[in-house]
Amino acid sequence: xxxxxxxxxxxxxxxxxxxxxxxxxxxxxxxxxxxxxxxxxxxxxxxxxxxxxxxxxxxxxxxxxxxxxxxxxxxxxxxxxxxxxxxxxxxxxxxxxxxxxxxxxxxxxxxxxxxxxxxxxxxxxxxxxxxxxxxxxxxxxxxxxxxxxxxxxxxxxxxxxxxxxxxxxxxxxxxxxxxxxxxxxxxxxxxxxxxxxxxxxxxxxxxxxxxxxxxxxxxxxxxxxxxxxxxxxxxxxxxxxxxxxxxxxxxxxxxxxxxxxxxxxxxxxxxxxxxxxxxxxxxxxxxxxxxxxxxxxxxxxxxxxxxxxxxxxxxxxxxxxxxxxxxxxxxxxxxxxxxxxxxxxxxxxxxxxxxx
Numbered sequence: 001x002x003x004x005x006x007x008x009x010x011x012x013x014x015x016x017x018x019x020x021x022x023x024x025x026x027x028x029x030x031x032x033x034x035x036x037x038x039x040x041x042x043x044x045x046x047x048x049x050x051x052x053x054x055x056x057x058x059x060x061x062x063x064x065x066x067x068x069x070x071x072x073x074x075x076x077x078x079x080x081x082x083x084x085x086x087x088x089x090x091x092x093x094x095x096x097x098x099x100x101x102x103x104x105x106x107x108x109x110x111x112x113x114x115x116x117x118x119x120x121x122x123x124x125x126x127x128x129x130x131x132x133x134x135x136x137x138x139x140x141x142x143x144x145x146x147x148x149x150x151x152x153x154x155x156x157x158x159x160x161x162x163x164x165x166x167x168x169x170x171x172x173x174x175x176x177x178x179x180x181x182x183x184x185x186x187x188x189x190x191x192x193x194x195x196x197x198x199x200x201x202x203x204x205x206x207x208x209x210x211x212x213x214x215x216x217x218x219x220x221x222x223x224x225x226x227x228x229x230x231x232x233x234x235x236x237x238x239x240x241x242x243x244x245x246x247x248x249x250x251x252x253x254x255x256x257x258x259x260x261x262x263x264x265x266x267x268x269x270x271x272x273x274x275x276x277x278x279x280x281x282x283x284x285x286x287x288x289x290x291x292x293x294x295x296x297x298x299x300x301x302x303x304x305x306x307x308x309x310x311x312x313x314x315x316x317x318x319x320x321x322x323x324x325x326x327x328x329x330x331x332x333x334x335x336x337x338x339x340x341x342x343x344x345x346x347x348x349x350x351x352x353x354x355x356x
Contacts, residue, residue: 007090010039010065011137011144014178015185025060036188039067043148070141085146089114089138093131095166097142099150099158106150107160110142112176113167118202119236122224122266122297122305125166133172139179143190161192163199164220170199170207177214184217195256200264205241208249219253220262220293221246225272226280234271243284251287260289260326267313268297269306278319291326 013021019032034052038044045068047053047061070087073094077083081101086094098109116123117130147158161183163169169176176199182189184197200220201208211219223246225231231238238246250261263285267273281292294317297307308316313329320327 008065009135009137010035010061010067011140011182012135013065014136014181015188021064025057027057031057033188035061036182036185040144040182040185040189041191043144045069068141070138070145087142087145095134095138095142097146097165099146101156102160105156105159106146107162108143108146108158109162109165110139111165111167112139112163112169112172116167117171118168120202120222121234122268122303124300124303130167133175134167136175136178136182139175140182140190143183143192147190159192160196161198162220163197168202168204170201170204170211173207173210177211180215180217195259198262202235202237203241203246204237205245205249208246208253212253216256218259218262219250220264221250222266223263223281224266224268226277226284230272230277247284247287250290255289260291262291262293263288264293264295266295266297267308267316269308269312271305273308273312273316275315275319278316282320282323282325285325291328292320293328293330294320295330 010018015032015036018035019029022029022031022035031053035050038050044050047058047065047067050058050061053061068090070089072085073088074086075083083099085097085099087097088094093114095111095114097111100107100109111134113133114131115128116125119126143158143161150156150158163176180194180197183192184194185191186193194216195218198218198220199211199215200222202222208219211217222235223231224234226243228238228242231243253261255261265272265281285292294313296313297305299305299307317327317329
C-alpha cells in the first residue's frame with residue numbers, strides 16, 4: 001500500500017471533482033458512486049477497506065486523500081438529553097455541534113465557521129470574532145460523525161439539520177452549498193431530506209436570493225427587532241442591509257407549497273419585548289408566509305441582556321397569535337451545559353489561557 005502523503009480530505013471534494021480526479025487517472029465513471037457509497041453510506045474511514053475497488057485504485061486514493069473523523073475534545077449532556085460536542089479540527093481550532101432529541105428523531109445543530117464576524121451584541125460566538133470558514137468536508141463531517149454515533153446507539157434516527165451553530169452560513173456560501181449537495185444526496189450521500197434542512201442567517205440579502213436559486217432548503221432569519229434603530233444596535237449587519245431590504249428578499253424567496261420562512265426573535269428584557277415591538281412585528285411580516293420562533297434570551301456570563309419575565313413572553317406570543325401568526329416559544333435546550341453557541345469554545349480558550 002502506498003504511503004499516505006496528502007492532506008486533502010476526500011470529503012472536501014464535490015461529486016464532480018471526485019469524478020474529474022478519477023477520469024484523470026483513467027478510472028471508469030461508476031467508480032465515483034462506489035467511493036461515495038463507502039465514504040457516506042457505509043461510513044468507511046479506510047480506503048483499503050473499500051473492497052470492490054481494485055488494489056491500485058485503493059492505493060491511489062490512499063496516496064491522494066485522507067478521510068479523517070473530527071476529534072471530540074469534550075462532550076456534555078444536559079438533563080433534557082441534549083448533547084453538546086466540542087470538535088477539534090485538524091489545525092487545532094474548535095467548533096460546537098449540538099445533538100437535540102425530539103419526539104421521534106434527533107435534530108443536529110451544526111457550525112459553518114470558526115467564530116463569526118457579524119458582531120451581534122447578544123451572541124457569545126461573536127466575542128471571539130471570525131477565525132476562518134469551515135471547509136465543505138468539515139461541515140459534512142459534523143453530520144457524518146454524529147450520524148454514525150447515534151446509529152451505533154440504536155433508537156432514534158438523525159433526520160433534521162439546522163445551520164444555527166457557530167458562524168453565519170451565508171458568509172461561507174460556497175462551502176455551505178457544496179456541503180448541502182452531499183448532505184441531501186439520497187443515492188450516495190447522507191440522505192438528509194432538503195425539507196428537513198434549515199439555514200439561519202443574520203440577513204445577508206444578496207446570498208438569500210442565491211440560496212433560493214441554488215437549493216431547496218428551509219430559510220430562517222434571525223430578526224430580533226422590527227425597527228431599524230433597535231436591530232442596528234443589536235445586529236450590525238442591519239446597517240448594510242436594513243429591514244426593508246431584508247423583508248423584500250424574504251418576500252421574493254421561492255417557497256414550495258405549505259412551507260414558510262421562520263423568523264427567529266430572541267426576546268430580551270426591556271430591549272425588544274414590549275407590546276409596541278410585537279405590533280411592529282405583526283405589521284412587518286404581513287407580506288411574508290411566516291412563522292415566528294420566540295426565543296427567551298439565554299443568559300450567559302458577561303452579557304448585559306436579560307431574559308424577560310414569563311408573563312411578558314406570554315403576552316408577546318398572544319398578541320402575535322391574535323393576528324393569526326404561528327408563534328412558538330422555543331426555550332433553548334441544554335441550558336445547564338452552556339447551550340449558548342460559543343460557550344464551550346470560549347471556556348476552552350479561557351482554560352488554555354489560564355494554563356499558560
